[in-house]
Amino acid sequence: MSDAKENADLRLGIDLGGTKIAGIVLDGEARVCAERRVDTPENGYNATLEAIIDLVMALESDIGESGLRLGVGTPGSVLPATGRLRNANSQCLNGKTLGADLERALSREVRLANDADCLALSEARDGAAAEHRNVFGVILGTGVGGGLVIDKQLITGRNGLAGEWGHTCLPWPSSAEMRQPPRCWCGLDSCLEAWISGPGMTADHVRRGGYDIPARDIVERAEAGERLAGATLKVWLQRVARAMAMIVNILDPDVIVVGGGLSQIRWLYSEVPKIWAQHAFADHIDTPLIAAAHGDASGVRGAARLWPLETEPT
Ligand SMILES: [Zn+2]
Numbered sequence: 001m002s003d004a005k006e007n008a009d010l011r012l013g014i015d016l017g018g019t020k021i022a023g024i025v026l027d028g029e030a031r032v033c034a035e036r037r038v039d040t041p042e043n044g045y046n047a048t049l050e051a052i053i054d055l056v057m058a059l060e061s062d063i064g065e066s067g068l069r070l071g072v073g074t075p076g077s078v079l080p081a082t083g084r085l086r087n088a089n090s091q092c093l094n095g096k097t098l099g100a101d102l103e104r105a106l107s108r109e110v111r112l113a114n115d116a117d118c119l120a121l122s123e124a125r126d127g128a129a130a131e132h133r134n135v136f137g138v139i140l141g142t143g144v145g146g147g148l149v150i151d152k153q154l155i156t157g158r159n160g161l162a163g164e165w166g167h168t169c170l171p172w173p174s175s176a177e178m179r180q181p182p183r184c185w186c187g188l189d190s191c192l193e194a195w196i197s198g199p200g201m202t203a204d205h206v207r208r209g210g211y212d213i214p215a216r217d218i219v220e221r222a223e224a225g226e227r228l229a230g231a232t233l234k235v236w237l238q239r240v241a242r243a244m245a246m247i248v249n250i251l252d253p254d255v256i257v258v259g260g261g262l263s264q265i266r267w268l269y270s271e272v273p274k275i276w277a278q279h280a281f282a283d284h285i286d287t288p289l290i291a292a293a294h295g296d297a298s299g300v301r302g303a304a305r306l307w308p309l310e311t312e313p314t
Pocket of ligand 1: 166184185186187188191193
């Protein structure tokens with residue numbers, strides 16, 4: 001058992017995803033002391049809550065500690081007035097008071113944030129954007145989200161919506177895109193998530209006559225020279241460029257960092273910067289577009305760092 005000072009330096013992070021729940025313990029210098037992963041239960045909110053509680057207890061048992069500071073990254077966001085989750089694509093979470101339920105079960109204060117917020121915070125603190133003040137973090141995966149860090153501080157916004165980029169409309173749509181806007185699970189038409197998420201890329205590929213295959217297979221086929229897959233990938237890159245030009249116009253961050261499964265598409269970093277100045281309100285854009293340094297672990301590291309280290313601003 002370590003002393004009280006060391007315990008105060010430890011932070012426990014949980015990243016609640018659609019298929020996995022990841023947990024991590026970081027020490028005062030953000031080094032990993034313990035980590036675990038479990039499958040996200042498929043049978044609703046109570047099972048998910050239990051799985052998070054079990055994971056916290058298991059991680060604390062791994063290092064012989066208890067009562068660690070706990071941060072949790074979730075899909076969607078917390079409505080500030082009620083503490084209830086909303087807008088989560090794991091829809092069993094919506095309307096639930098996850099933060100209060102965890103606080104009651106684990107007898108401690110719990111900090112909750114959107115998963116893209118956690119990615120942005122992690123990358124701004126000690127990841128790919130560590131050299132920059134103002135960071136927009138993007139998740140491109142099963143869902144599409146964003147998080148905003150200004151002067152190394154996470155900005156959640158008056159309504160808890162800052163960076164909520166995935167459920168805005170695809171900007172500068174073509175007439176074909178306007179004729180057949182995809183319906184998003186959230187009920188709106190033409191959300192970025194419906195166009196540029198992994199399932200969005202697949203749906204687009206099917207619309208142009210391709211097979212119903214995952215985004216990574218479309219990219220592989222495009223790289224192997226398959227014409228139809230190449231066309232799907234090219235249009236996807238153009239849409240991502242338009243979506244990011246909108247971020248540059250509104251926020252003009254020092255850097256845009258990309259996480260999520262689609263962040264592994266190397267064409268993002270070579271092609272999008274060639275296209276986005278056609279849409280942003282400037283002849284030339286020199287914003288770095290880079291992949292998250294901590295990869296899959298960025299979300300869970302950022303969740304732990306919802307509690308700043310002693311050397312960081314609160
Ligand atoms: Zn939507």
